[in-house]
Amino acid sequence: MTARRRVRPRKLPTQARAKATVEVIVEAAARILVRHGFEGMTTNRVAEKAGVSVGSLYQYFPNKESLVAELERRHHAELRAAFEEALPQAMALDVAGAVSLLIQSAVKVHTINPELHRVLSEEIPRIGPAPEFKAFEQEVYENLKAYFEARRSELCVPDTGLAAFIVLRTVEASVHDTMIHQTTPQNLGLLGQELSRMITLYLTGGPVSAKPARAKLGKAAWH
Amino acid sequence: MTARRRVRPRKLPTQARAKATVEVIVEAAARILVRHGFEGMTTNRVAEKAGVSVGSLYQYFPNKESLVAELERRHHAELRAAFEEALPQAMALDVAGAVSLLIQSAVKVHTINPELHRVLSEEIPRIGPAPEFKAFEQEVYENLKAYFEARRSELCVPDTGLAAFIVLRTVEASVHDTMIHQTTPQNLGLLGQELSRMITLYLTGGPVSAKPARAKLGKAAWH
Amino acid sequence: MTARRRVRPRKLPTQARAKATVEVIVEAAARILVRHGFEGMTTNRVAEKAGVSVGSLYQYFPNKESLVAELERRHHAELRAAFEEALPQAMALDVAGAVSLLIQSAVKVHTINPELHRVLSEEIPRIGPAPEFKAFEQEVYENLKAYFEARRSELCVPDTGLAAFIVLRTVEASVHDTMIHQTTPQNLGLLGQELSRMITLYLTGGPVSAKPARAKLGKAAWH
Amino acid sequence: MTARRRVRPRKLPTQARAKATVEVIVEAAARILVRHGFEGMTTNRVAEKAGVSVGSLYQYFPNKESLVAELERRHHAELRAAFEEALPQAMALDVAGAVSLLIQSAVKVHTINPELHRVLSEEIPRIGPAPEFKAFEQEVYENLKAYFEARRSELCVPDTGLAAFIVLRTVEASVHDTMIHQTTPQNLGLLGQELSRMITLYLTGGPVSAKPARAKLGKAAWH
C-alpha cells in the first residue's frame, strides 16, 4: 500500500493577494480535474489555467496530491455541512420520518458538484480516503446507531450496528449510482420513495432472522 | 471523458507457445497490479516479471490499457461464471428463496480474487467500465426484472425496474464494502441474513407508496 | 571556467539596523551552510532562518554567490588574523623556531570554525577561490620566501621559492587532512612535531640536489 | 551529511550496441563535466552531446550521480593502474630509491587526464569520496607503512604510520597543486627532486623527536 504523503498546504496565505491566488488555483484545479481527470491534471496546466506561475502553486501546495487533497477537503466540507443540518432534525423524528429525511439529505448532498464528486470518488488513486472523510462517515454511523439504540423498542433488527451499516451502504450506493447514471429528478424522487419504504419496513417490520448472534458482535464490528 | 482506445489483443495467439506467453504475461500483470497498484504497473515491469521482452508483450497487447482490459475481462468472466450458475436456479425459486440465493451468490462472487477485485474497482482510472461488464450487469438486471414481472402478483412494488435496480445496488454495495472492510465469515453471514430479510420484506411486504407513476418510466430507466 | 560574478555587497549598510540585518543574515547563512551544505543552502531558507525577508537579503547581497563570498571573506579574515599575529614573530626566529611556530599557527588556524572551513574548502563549486584568499596565500608565500632569502646562508635548498611552496603545501595539506579526518589533540601534536622535524631537516640539512638550475626559475614560478 | 545514493549502473549492457551507447555517454559526460563543471552537466545535455536519448542514459545510469560515479571509477582505475605498476618495484628498492620512484609515479599519475582530475577532486559535491578510492588510498598507505616497518632499522622516525601519512599527504598535495597551478615539466622535475630529498632526509636522517609516544597510537591512527 502506497504511503500517504504530506497533503497539508505548505503555508497558510495571510495576505489578501495570496488568498486570492490560492482560490484561483483551487478553482482551476477543480475544473481541470473534472474535465481531464486525475492523470490529465498536471500542475503546470493548473497553474496556467489559473493564470499564475507553477511556483505560486507550489508556494501553497507542496505537491500535486496536496492540491487534490484540498479539493477533497472542500468538497467534503460541503457534504458535511449539508448533512449536519439534517442529521439532528432526523434524529428527532420517528423512524419513518428519520429514514425519509436521511434519504432526502443524501440526495441533496449528491446534488453538490456532482461531476467533482464523481471524479473524486472514482478516479483518484486511493491512497486511502482522506482521514477526515472516514471520520465523518464514522460519525454519521455512530449517530444512526445511537438513534437505533434509542428507538430499539420500535425496531425489529437483531443488531443496530449492522442495521446502520446496511442502511448507510444501501442509501449511499443507490443514490450515488443514480446520480451518476440515471440522474433525473424524476428518478431521484422515485428512488427516494422506494428506499424509504424498504428501509422503514426493514427496520420496523419484518420478522427478525432466527439467530441474532448478537453476543459475537463487537461494538465496532460494522465500522 | 477520455475516449476508449483499442483494447482487443492485437492478434489471437494460435500456437501453443504464443498462448503460453500471453498467459505468463497476464499472470505477471495481475500480480503486479495487485501488489503495486495501477501506477506501479509498468509494461516493462510486467514483461520482466513475466520473463519475456516488452516487445513480446506488445505483440499481444497493443497498449497498457488492453492488458488491464484483459485482466478485467478474465476477472469478469469468473464473476459471470459464478453468477450464471446461480441465476437460473434462483429464477426458479419463490421470492424469498431467490433473494436468498442471489445474495449468497453475490458473496461467493466477491470471494473470487478479492484483491484484484478491489484494485480493478477502485484504482483503475475509469475510462468507463469495460463494455462487457456493463453488458453483464445489464443482463443480470434484465433477468431480475423479468423475474419480478413474472412474479408481479406476489410482489408489492410500484416498478419492477426500480426494484431490480435497488436490489442489485443494495446487495452489491453492501457485500462489496463488507468484503473490503469488514471481511469475516461471521460478518458476511449476518449481512446475508439481514439483506435477505430486508429485500424480501421490501419486495413482498409493505404498503406500496401512493403514486406509482409507472407510466412515466421508460423501459431502460434503471439501467 | 565559469566567470566570476559580482560578489560585493550591493550597498554598505550605514545604519545600525541595517548592520544588524546583515549580521543576522550572515550568521544564518553560515549555520545553514554548515548544517545542510551548499546545495541545501537556499536564499529563502537563509532569510527565513535569519528572520528577515528574502527581499532584505537581496538588499545587501545581490546574489547567492555574494553571500557565500562574504562568508569566505569573514572566515578568511579570521584565518589571516590568526596568522598575521604569528608571522612576524616567526620571521624573527631561527629556522627551527620559525618552522615550529609556523606549524603551530597552522594548527591553531585550522581550529577556527573547522566545519565551516571544511564546507568552504570542499563543497563550494569552485569558481576559483576568492581573490582575497589567493592574495593572502601569496603574501604568506612571499614572506616565507623573503625569510628564506634572508637566511640563505643557514639553508641548504636550491630554490627558496620552491622551498616555500613545498613547505606551505606540506604543512597545509597535512594539517588540513588531519583536522578533517584524524582530529585529536594527540594526533595534531605528533603531526606538528614530525612536520617540524622534516621541514627543518629539509631546509637546513641535507645535501642539495645536483643541478639547482636556479636561473630558469622566474620570480613567481611557485605562486 | 547527505546520504549516498545508488551509484551502480542500472544494468550491465550485454549487447555490443548497448556497450557502445554506454561508452558514448560516458565520454560525453566526461567532456561536459570538464567543460561546464558539475552544475552545468545536465543529463539532457549529456544525452544530446552523446547523440542518444535521455532515456538511454537512464537505462544505464539510474541517476546523475551514478554517471559521475562511473567517471570517478574509470579515472580511479587509471590512477590505480599507473600506481600499481610502480608500487611493487618501489617496495623492492632502498629508501631513497623507493621515495624517488613513488614521487615519479605520483607525477605520472597526475598526468592522466588532469582536467578531469581537477573537476573530480574539486567540484564534485562530496557525498564522501567513492569507497573504492578510499580503499585504494588505504591500500597504498598500508603498503608504505609495511615497507617502513620492514626497513625500520634504516629509518629514523618515531611512528611508521605517521610517517606514511605525512609522506603521502605531502607528495599528493604538492604534486596535485603543482599540476593544477604551476604545471610545467620544469616545475614538476624540480619539485620531484626536492620532495625526494626532503622525504628521504626525513625518513633516514634527523634526530627523532623526544617522546615518540608510540604506545598511544592505534594501528589505524593515520588512516
Added chain:
DNA sequence: AATGAATGAGTATTCATTCAT
C-alpha cells in the same frame, strides 16, 4: 516471432531572483 535497446515527450518540482505593496 522474439528481443531489448532506444526513444523523447511529458511530469513534478525547485529555487534564485524580482517587484508591487
Added chain:
DNA sequence: CATGAATGAATACTCATTCAT
C-alpha cells in the same frame, strides 16, 4: 527600507511505445 508573494526557466527522471537486429 522591508516585505513576501510571484515568477518561470531549468532539471532530473519516467515509461509507454517503437523498431533494428
